[in-house]
Amino acid sequence: MKTLKRDYARLAILADAKTVMRLLPAWFEDYNTIHPHSGLRMLSPREFLSRSA
Template sequence: MSEAFVKTFKRDYVRVKPLPDAETVLRRIPGWIEDYNEVHPDSALRMCSPREFIRARTK
């Protein structure tokens, strides 16, 4: 599971546009993780984000 997350994270966040340095990447990681959990669709979760999926299951 973590291997798939890292691959998706690199593809959809880190490699989207050139980043000037590691400090910039480190500052952006919290926002990327928030976006991934709240917005990013996942085919294994029926195209819901992780939080959407959890909210739907806990209703």
């Protein structure tokens, strides 16, 4: 949750809760497919899983 706030929510202009709810799916998609994670050797979760399988 901390990373989502730091890397997505704090960088966006959030007028209200409806805006946040509209943006969340794209943030989750980016976080899981593109965003590098230090705990996963700088891979996204999906990259890490595909290379581990």
